Amino acid sequence: MIGHGSRRDEANATVFALAASLAAEPTAVGGPAAWDAVEAAFLDVLRPDIADGYTALVDAGCTRIVAHPFFLFAGRHTARDIPAALAQVQARHPHTTWSVTEPLGLHPGVVTTVRARIAECLATGPDTDQDPSGG
Numbered sequence: 001m002i003g004h005g006s007r008r009d010e011a012n013a014t015v016f017a018l019a020a021s022l023a024a025e026p027t028a029v030g031g032p033a034a035w036d037a038v039e040a041a042f043l044d045v046l047r048p049d050i051a052d053g054y055t056a057l058v059d060a061g062c063t064r065i066v067a068h069p070f071f072l073f074a075g076r077h078t079a080r081d082i083p084a085a086l087a088q089v090q091a092r093h094p095h096t097t098w099s100v101t102e103p104l105g106l107h108p109g110v111v112t113t114v115r116a117r118i119a120e121c122l123a124t125g126p127d128t129d130q131d132p133s134g135g
Contacts, residue, residue, distance in 0.1 A: 001038060002053070002069045002082060005045030015070055016040045037062055043069075043077055043085070050085040058093045065096060071103040072110075078103050 001022065003015035019040035027034055037060040041053025048056070050067075057065055067086055069078045078100070086098045104110050 001040050002050060002067055003040065003042050004071065004077065005042035007045060012042070012046060015042070018070060035066070036060065043081060050082065051089040054086065054089040054093070054096075054098070058096060063096050065090075065098040066101065067098060068101045069103050073105055074103050 001015055001019040003012065006012055019038045022035075023038035037057050039048065039053040039056045041048050041050045043050065054065055065086070067082065069082055071078055083100055086100065090096055090098055
């Protein structure tokens with residue numbers, strides 16, 4: 001699970017929490033166990049970085065690494081930076097392979113979640129989350 005990395009602890013905590021949730025329930029939707037280990041890693045700002053996460057998975061016995069960039073949409077980081085970091089660390093572990101999933105994008109689960117967030121906001125009516133500039 002690869003997050004960008006932030007100076008805001010709560011942003012990084014989300015990546016750690018998602019990795020922990022996936023590790024606690026290692027199944028594909030409706031199927032058998034799909035993975036053996038999950039590690040959180042960050043592209044920038046803090047550690048564990050991608051090399052740390054990859055190495056931890058190798059140390060756990062993994063030989064096939066599937067990296068999920070916890071990013072909303074594709075861009076330079078998902079197309080170049082993350083694959084480059086994975087290739088660099090994989091060179092130290094030649095018995096392993098890696099692949100990168102697509103970022104979240106417009107996956108139906110994302111659309112469903114956005115609809116739910118908007119519905120929650122509408123259900124509470126106007127409140128304190130208004131533009132502080134008065135606009």
